[in-house]
Amino acid sequence: MQIEFNLNGQAVSADVEPRTTLADCIRNDFGQTGTHLACEHGVCGACTVLVNGEAVRSCLLLAVQVQNDKVVTIEGLSGDELTPLQAAFRKHHALQCGFCTPGFITTAHALLSHEPDADEDRIRDVLSGNLCRCSGYVPIVEAVLEARSSYRDSGSK
Amino acid sequence: MKPPIFEYASPLTVAEAVSLLASRNGNAKVISGGQSLMPMLAFRLAAPELLVDLKHLKDLGAIRIGEDGVRLGARVRWCDIESDARLAVSHPLLAEAIKHVAHYQIRNRGTVGGSVAHADPSAEMPGIAMTCDAQMKIVGSAGTRIEAAADFFTGPLQTSLEQDEILTEVHLPAWPAARRWAFLEFARRKGDFAMAGVALYYDLDSGSRITDAHIGAIGVADRPIRLTEAEAVLNGNQMSDKLIAAASAKARQSIDPPSDIHAPGAYRAALVATLLGRGLKKSAA
Numbered sequence A: 001m002q003i004e005f006n007l008n009g010q011a012v013s014a015d016v017e018p019r020t021t022l023a024d025c026i027r028n029d030f031g032q033t034g035t036h037l038a039c040e041h042g043v044c045g046a047c048t049v050l051v052n053g054e055a056v057r058s059c060l061l062l063a064v065q066v067q068n069d070k071v072v073t074i075e076g077l078s079g080d081e082l083t084p085l086q087a088a089f090r091k092h093h094a095l096q097c098g099f100c101t102p103g104f105i106t107t108a109h110a111l112l113s114h115e116p117d118a119d120e121d122r123i124r125d126v127l128s129g130n131l132c133r134c135s136g137y138v139p140i141v142e143a144v145l146e147a148r149s150s151y152r153d154s155g156s157k
Numbered sequence B: 001m002k003p004p005i006f007e008y009a010s011p012l013t014v015a016e017a018v019s020l021l022a023s024r025n026g027n028a029k030v031i032s033g034g035q036s037l038m039p040m041l042a043f044r045l046a047a048p049e050l051l052v053d054l055k056h057l058k059d060l061g062a063i064r065i066g067e068d069g070v071r072l073g074a075r076v077r078w079c080d081i082e083s084d085a086r087l088a089v090s091h092p093l094l095a096e097a098i099k100h101v102a103h104y105q106i107r108n109r110g111t112v113g114g115s116v117a118h119a120d121p122s123a124e125m126p127g128i129a130m131t132c133d134a135q136m137k138i139v140g141s142a143g144t145r146i147e148a149a150a151d152f153f154t155g156p157l158q159t160s161l162e163q164d165e166i167l168t169e170v171h172l173p174a175w176p177a178a179r180r181w182a183f184l185e186f187a188r189r190k191g192d193f194a195m196a197g198v199a200l201y202y203d204l205d206s207g208s209r210i211t212d213a214h215i216g217a218i219g220v221a222d223r224p225i226r227l228t229e230a231e232a233v234l235n236g237n238q239m240s241d242k243l244i245a246a247a248s249a250k251a252r253q254s255i256d257p258p259s260d261i262h263a264p265g266a267y268r269a270a271l272v273a274t275l276l277g278r279g280l281k282k283s284a285a
């Protein structure tokens, strides 16, 4: 099936089998491998991307379902510079191997774009669906707490 | 973990969706949020010829609140319920229960209709439908029918839906402002499926006696159930610690949950008794 959507600000099109997940489409058809796949059945959050501004799991979405939608992946969140959220992750050592990080950053970005005043409980609640084997989570929460101020200043990113 | 081969259609009307389902003799499946079906496809527990996506059926996305209760369109998502401030008054039990469903990203996609049609015995929405005597609105080739929740859930992941039928609405009867209620569940991690959960409500008569007690339980049988024997213990009596203990004991005796890798059956039965006791205390506070 022929599909068209917007990927990180660019109009793109692809010819995909209906069974192709959005994650596989982004990675294989467009070579944007920042979106990570681990469980491929919705339990780890590594594949989180934004569709029309909402955080969703790209392994639980078919590419044919995002026809005409706006998809943003980790690649679309920053240019050459780190965003304040990414810089906070670095400062707080919120990653070690980094495999889970794109999923945490996209999720936290969606949260803070909608709720820049999210408190620690809310942040923990929202991040509860993302798994990290390395960091122990505490530094991730600290990084997201710190990044809130940049979302208050600028609205969304 | 790759889904099997299938075709895909995204019809613009319910009628078109129904005729697509009917055209494949049981080999077509609806996809709504995809948050249960996509894992089933990934594990190849489901292998339909055709997926019929409800994404364009915007009419099914509304929450309608009126004199006769709350009508949830099948496409209403968990995040829509979370952000609808009216529900704190119009149906606080629903609002509280849905807080426990899944995680942030899943809540942006998962729908009421998908959950009810999937009929996971541990899922919150089917539990609320059972507890609250919900009416399901179902559209198929033969027309529209309304079915009570008690008849709709027929077994583990099984419902009375025919192959060519679509669930369009879940209707929860009106909620009196003074009604007492509680929802409690236990999961190892926030957002995961509950090991067991209890939803309850009742009204008080002029003598502060309990009337019309409804107690539902999830995660303890092959489908969401009502704990009718525990309800009978409550009805006609004033709330007291003794009554709470008696209702909890009755609840524990009246169920026989299956054992699985998450917990033995006896543990789940004890959990229901504990959750019911806490819920009744909370409801009376």
Ligand SMILES: Cc1cc2nc3c(=O)[nH]c(=O)nc-3n(C[C@H](O)[C@H](O)[C@H](O)COP(=O)(O)OP(=O)(O)OC[C@H]3O[C@@H](n4cnc5c(N)ncnc54)[C@H](O)[C@@H]3O)c2cc1C
Residues within 6 Å of the ligand: A041, A042, A043, B029, B030, B031, B032, B033, B034, B035, B036, B037, B038, B039, B054, B074, B100, B101, B102, B103, B106, B109, B110, B111, B112, B113, B114, B115, B116, B117, B118, B122, B123, B124, B125, B161, B165, B166, B167, B168, B191, B192, B193, B194
């Ligand atoms: C990691 C994870 C954790 C989760 N935790 C929970 C939890 O704690 N509690 C909980 O309740 N759920 C949980 N879920 C499931 C989630 O809530 C699903 O969204 C929901 O159960 C199904 O809704 P859906 O819209 O995604 O349905 P889909 O996945 O699209 O469909 C599910 C089934 O219902 C059928 N169907 C869908 N809509 C209709 C309709 N309108 N008419 C007829 N048939 C229809 C489909 O054909 C399919 O068989 C979890 C999911 C994941 C991946």
Ligand code: FES
Residues within 6 Å of the ligand: A036, A037, A038, A039, A040, A041, A042, A043, A044, A045, A046, A047, A048, A057, A058, A059, A060
């Ligand atoms: S890869 Fe999508 S949730 Fe794990």
Ligand code: FES
Residues within 6 Å of the ligand: A094, A095, A096, A097, A098, A099, A100, A101, A131, A132, A133, A134, A135
């Ligand atoms: S940093 Fe290694 S999994 Fe999170």
